[in-house]
Amino acid sequence: MxxxxxxxxxxxxxxxxxxxxxxxxxxxxxxxxxxxxxxxxxxxxxxxxxxxxxxxxxxxxxxxxxxxxxxxxxxxxxxxxxxxxxxxxxxxxxxxxxxxxxxxxxxxQAQEIHWILHFSSRQCFERHQWLKEKEQLLARIEERKWIDMAKGILSKAKNISESEAYDLLRKQAMNERKRMVDVATSIVKVYQLLQDQT
The missing domain is CATH 3.40.50 (Rossmann fold)
Incomplete structure (x- = not known):
């Protein structure tokens, strides 16, 4: 510094x-x-x-x-x-x-100022890293919620187990060359739209 x-x-x-x-x-x-x-x-x-x-x-x-x-x-x-x-x-x-x-x-004293600046720099960048990791974890949790909701919808609609519904989601994502969470989000939104209309 x-x-x-x-x-x-x-x-x-x-x-x-x-x-x-x-x-x-x-x-x-x-x-x-x-x-x-x-x-x-x-x-x-x-x-x-x-x-x-x-x-x-x-x-x-x-x-x-x-x-x-x-x-x-x-x-x-x-x-x-x-x-x-x-x-x-x-x-x-x-x-x-x-x-x-x-x-x-x-x-x-000068030495104290140097140490405070050194430690504050370390503190700042560690906190920034923790915030980035927190954002990533929250994003993963949000993705997991969409996937779990889609699994539940597919399981109920197709009368299959949740593990089979997960495999179906994964296969659909690969076929469409999309992320699994994007496919899951689409399924949930379409399901909610249909529910609102009935």
Whole structure:
């Protein structure tokens, strides 16, 4: 991880403080990172392609909105820059469903920042992989439902066992050069259409 995008959400401190060594940008640059700074969505969009992580310097209640905007463009870790000015809300704000991969603060040493960025990157990509696997499993479950419904319809209509109905579905899919779930979906929809008309 080398290139970071620091987002101030349009509420930057005055320019002298923002560029000082104690600013998030100054601290991250002193750790050896290339840091792009954006204050609005348009600025951020122009820099997203080349970055490795997003650092959000804003109140915690604004994080999810920004996170959604950013990850639509690129999957990358999202970290919160936590300071007394960004964490000035009550503890109840922590109960919100805030999705960040890590938290950074100005009091951290360079080594701590490196480790947090490393672990947040790993966390982000593992979560993204889990979400893809979850989507695939849900799609398989949905396909299985259509196949099971079609098996039941064929079994009842042709007075055959469910295993015979499954074989019939498989053979029909091969003959039509379609996926089994597509054949099953067609059977179920036609059956439902006929049921609605009677």
């Amino acid at each position: 080398h290139s970071l995008l620091l987002i101030h959400n349009g509420k930057t401190e005055n320019d002298i403080e923002t560029r000082s060594a104690q600013s998030p940008e100054g601290i991250l640059k002193s750790c050896g990172y290339v840091v792009g700074v954006a204050t609005d969505q348009e600025q951020a969009a122009g820099m997203i392609r080349d970055i490795d992580a997003f650092i959000l310097n804003m109140p915690i209640t604004e994080i999810n909105l920004w996170r959604e905007k950013l990850i639509r463009h690129k999957i990358a870790p999202v970290l919160w820059w936590c300071t007394s000015s960004t964490a000035n809300l009550s503890v109840s704000a922590c109960g919100d469903d805030i999705m960040v991969d890590g938290i950074l603060s100005p009091s951290m």
